[in-house]
Amino acid sequence: xxxxxxxxxxxxxxxxxxxxxxxxxxxxxxxxxxxxxxxxxxxxxxxxxxxxxxxxxxxxxxxxxxxxxxxxxxxxxxxxxxxxxxxxxxxxxxxxxxxxxxxxxxxxxxxxxxxxxxxxxxxxxxxxxxxxxxxxxxxxxxxxxxxxxxxxxxxxxxxxxxxxxxxxxxxxxxxxxxxxxxxxxxxxxxxxxxxxxxxxxxxxxxxxxxxxxxxxxxxxxxxxxxxxxxxxxxxxxxxxxxxxxxxxxxxxxxxxxxxxxxxxxxxxxxxxxxxxxxxxxxxxxxxxxxxxxxxxxxxxxxxxxxxxxxxxxxxxxxxxxxxxxxxxxxxxxxxxxxxxxxxxxxxxxxxxxxxxxxxxxxxxxxxxxxxxxxxxxxxxxxxxxxxxxxxxxxxxxxxxxxxxxxxxxxxxxxxxxxxxxxxxxxxxxxxxxxxxxxxxxxxxxxxxxxxxxxxxxxxxxxxxxxxxxxxxxxxxxxxxxxxxxxxxxxxxxxxxxxxxxxxxxxxxxxxxxxxxxxxxxxxxxxxxxxxxxxxxxxxxxxxxxxxxxxxxxxxxxxxxxxxxxxxxxxxxxxxxxxxxxxxxxxxxxxxxxxxxxxxxxxxxxxxxxxxxxxxxxxxxxxxxxxxxxxxxxxxxxxxxxxx
Numbered sequence: 001x002x003x004x005x006x007x008x009x010x011x012x013x014x015x016x017x018x019x020x021x022x023x024x025x026x027x028x029x030x031x032x033x034x035x036x037x038x039x040x041x042x043x044x045x046x047x048x049x050x051x052x053x054x055x056x057x058x059x060x061x062x063x064x065x066x067x068x069x070x071x072x073x074x075x076x077x078x079x080x081x082x083x084x085x086x087x088x089x090x091x092x093x094x095x096x097x098x099x100x101x102x103x104x105x106x107x108x109x110x111x112x113x114x115x116x117x118x119x120x121x122x123x124x125x126x127x128x129x130x131x132x133x134x135x136x137x138x139x140x141x142x143x144x145x146x147x148x149x150x151x152x153x154x155x156x157x158x159x160x161x162x163x164x165x166x167x168x169x170x171x172x173x174x175x176x177x178x179x180x181x182x183x184x185x186x187x188x189x190x191x192x193x194x195x196x197x198x199x200x201x202x203x204x205x206x207x208x209x210x211x212x213x214x215x216x217x218x219x220x221x222x223x224x225x226x227x228x229x230x231x232x233x234x235x236x237x238x239x240x241x242x243x244x245x246x247x248x249x250x251x252x253x254x255x256x257x258x259x260x261x262x263x264x265x266x267x268x269x270x271x272x273x274x275x276x277x278x279x280x281x282x283x284x285x286x287x288x289x290x291x292x293x294x295x296x297x298x299x300x301x302x303x304x305x306x307x308x309x310x311x312x313x314x315x316x317x318x319x320x321x322x323x324x325x326x327x328x329x330x331x332x333x334x335x336x337x338x339x340x341x342x343x344x345x346x347x348x349x350x351x352x353x354x355x356x357x358x359x360x361x362x363x364x365x366x367x368x369x370x371x372x373x374x375x376x377x378x379x380x381x382x383x384x385x386x387x388x389x390x391x392x393x394x395x396x397x398x399x400x401x402x403x404x405x406x407x408x409x410x411x412x413x414x415x416x417x418x419x420x421x422x423x424x425x426x427x428x429x430x431x432x433x434x435x436x437x438x439x440x441x442x443x444x445x446x447x448x449x450x451x452x453x454x455x456x457x458x459x460x461x462x463x464x465x466x467x468x469x470x471x472x473x474x475x476x477x478x479x480x481x482x483x484x485x486x487x488x489x490x491x492x493x494x495x496x497x498x499x500x501x502x503x504x505x506x507x508x509x510x511x512x513x514x515x516x517x518x519x520x521x522x523x524x525x526x527x528x529x530x531x532x533x534x535x536x537x538x539x540x541x542x543x544x545x546x547x548x549x550x551x552x553x554x555x556x557x558x559x560x561x562x563x564x565x566x567x568x569x570x571x572x573x574x575x576x577x578x579x580x581x582x583x584x585x586x587x588x589x590x591x592x593x594x595x596x597x598x599x600x601x602x603x604x605x606x607x608x609x610x611x612x613x614x615x616x617x618x619x620x621x622x623x624x625x626x627x628x629x630x631x632x633x634x635x636x637x638x639x640x641x642x643x
Contacts, residue, residue, distance in 0.1 A: 034182045041179075042171035051293060052169045053179075055162060056094075058296040060183050062158065063090035067103075083154045087111040088134050093126060094180045112180075120173060128167045135162040139322070147322055153305055156322060160310075161292045161299075163320075222248070222337045222386065223423060225464045226435075227255045230335055230384040232465075232474035233415075233437055233508065236260055238272050240280070240332035245313045245366055247283030250294035252335040254301040257281060261302065262473070277304040282327045284309040288319070295323075314348035314362050330372040330381060337386035338363035340431045354406075356399035360391050364403055368410060371440040380411075380440030389432040392416075392604075395597035404600040408444035408526065413437075414511060417450045417504065418604035422457035434604060443527075448511035450504045450521045451606040455485050469503025476505045490519065519608050533599045540592040544585055551581045 035049055043049035066082045066089070073080035086092050086106065097109035115122040133142060138151050139159025151159065170176045236242050236256050244252045260276060261268075268276075281303055285291045291310045298306040309324035311317050318324075342359030349355040352365045364385070371381030394400045407413060417435040424431060432453075438444075457463050466483050469476060479487075479501045487501055500506060502518035510516040517523055558574045616624070 030182070030186065034179055037175055037179050037182070038170070041169075041175040043169055047289070048169065051164060051289060053183075054293050054296050055165050056179065056183055057186075058161060058299065059090050059094070060186065061300060063095075067091070081152075083138075083152065083158055088131055090184075093123075093131065095184050096181055112177075123173050123176065124168055132162065132165055132167065135159055139163065153323075157295060157299070157305060160320065160323065161295045164288060164292045222251055223463055224251060224255065225462065225467075226386070226419070226423060227251050227335070228259075228465055228472075229468040229470060230386075230435060230437075231255050231259045232468075232470050232505075234333055234335065234382055234384050235474070236333045238264055238268075238276060238280075241328055242281050242333045242335065243331035243370060244283040244334070244336045245363060245370065246336055246338050247285050247294055247308065248290055248337075250283060250297045250301075250306070250308075252337075253281040253283055253303070253306075254298055256333070256335060257298075257301055257303050259474075277302065279307075279326065282307045282309075282324065282331065284311070284313040284324075286310075286312050291320075312348065313366060314344055314351065314359070316351060317347075330370055332372055332381050334367050334371060334381065334383040334385070336363070336367070336383075340388050340433075354399040354402040356397060358391070358397075358399070360387060361399055361403050364391075364407065368406060368440070371411075374441035382437070382439040383411075384435060384437050386433055387436055389434060389603060392434060392602040395601055401597045401600050404602065407438065408600070411438040411440045411444065412442050413444040413447055413526075413602075414439065415448050415450070415508070416602060416604055418453045418606075420453055420455045420457040420463065423463045445525075445527045446512050447524045447526050447602070448508075448516055448521065449524065449604045449606075450507070451604055452486075452504070452520070453604070453606075454488070454520075457485075461485065469501075469505030477503065520606070522607055530599050533595050537592045537595050540588045540595070543588040544592070547581050547585045547588065551578065551585070554578050554581065 031053075034053065038049035038053060043052050062084070066084065070080045070082065082089075086104065091103055091108050092106070092111040093115070094112060095109040097107065097113040099107050101108040111126070112123070115126055136142065136159055137148060138155040139148060139162075140146065141148050148156070148159070168176065170179065231252070236259060238260055242253060242256045244250075247253060257276070257280075260280070264272060264276070281298065283294065283306070285294055285308060288310075291308065295306050295308055298308075305323075307324055307327055309318060309327070310320040338360045340360070343357040344359055344362055345357075346355075348362060349357065352362055354361070354365060356362065364387070367383055367385065371383060374380040391400065413436060415435075415437040417437075419433045419435065421432050423433060452467060455463075455467055464483065465472065466477055466481065467486050469482065469486075471477050471481075479491075482501055482503060486503070490496055490501060502520060504521075507516045507518060507521055512523070514523075554574060554577055558571065558578060561571050561574060
């Protein structure tokens, strides 16, 4: 059957230059148009079209990167070995045909033109039966199913990204060519200034769609402004390693890269840049759908060789560990958001000292083991983590208590930020959450709390860096730039006249001192709390000791009575006495354990919030209800009069 003319090919012959895309906003709109085509092409939801667009966009950017690298190598007189060769390059099979644009003697889009002229279905056949198998083989030999020992590290990353793509999901070649043409226009030469950074921002918008409510993708997405706030707090530096044990789409690692790269300035040393792009960022991800998206996301952000491990972190069983071989045993910085409410089986629990089905508790134990210990005068590793409220206050299971005990014994838990309830609502989760920041190497003495729970957050008014009081570079925002949802009526209080607003960013440098306390922040003397608990426990421990000493002769007496076959009544009296002592021991032990466990209730409860009570009498309340009823009745009568 003869195909319809390919209008794209005809246009390309006229030499039309792709339009310039001058801003992130216009580029986002451009990609939205691509998503619209995806949605009418058997990719209705974000969980379908984001993975499909991921591999297409990735191959487009890879081709641009390889072309640029070839030009730079040739300018220096060096050889260049590309990761992909004809006909598997974007410029061969995906780009529109342009007769006068040659690469290695072949015009751009030559393979696409050849496939088009061969008839309908040939483009799909090439992608599904030739291109994808070739890309898969860069990672794993298709015959032996063993790692491809002849592949470069970059080729292995490419192959691993493409493993989730079994065939084209788009349902028609016409739509696919339309998508390819639009993606081809996103060229680094036609995007002003920020180049790949702009592309990463667009990709970030795509990932946000995966996190929208009811998309089922929220479990993989942490709001980027929360991530940026956490990164500003930990301030990772060049030369440090950064790790996320449940990295999802790679948001924490990508933002940490942006942070370090920005602080290096415009002319970083080539050795620093090489370490940053190859030996700095490490992550683990369990989900088959998300792992290749994370790889592509990090590459689009500029991390040339992402060190990601595919498998269940908690069982330590790899699905694929080939890209994680150079990971260090421990890390300088850990940034993460473990999944809320997950449950793990015994195969994961047995790997940890305190066994529990709670995913977040197990991840916290994993993190404590993965942080660097202080050495050679250097501080230990530091962590920023999102944890649900339940983990902080729950003390009815020993694994929760013992894990938190280990945390405060081995680390300085210096800060807990109570987030608003709606922060994760756009990601499909309404769980109340907190940010914990701690550094390994010494016991927790004081915990500084900051309360953001009063901020009203919703889908149309999400959490921003400004709510933390940070500007984009991590500096302290001026009061005039703080959102009204944060400051509320604070400035209207006459006691606050002339004072700067006590934002988190402004106060955090003062944590541990009285100057860090405000209407929204306070400090807990954790060492004093622990010491008081030990004092309060002593009477119960003493009681257990005394009761145990009293119990021994009773047991000996019972043993003797039974041996002498004494009267049953005498035996029963001694048995009852033993039961009473044992019950008293258990009760004293329970009270001691409850006091001890209460030490590890870390929930943020703002002591400065003033409860507003209704002081009216019952009769005054009834009178007010009657008055409101009269007002409503008058309004209804007026409405009847108008009608």
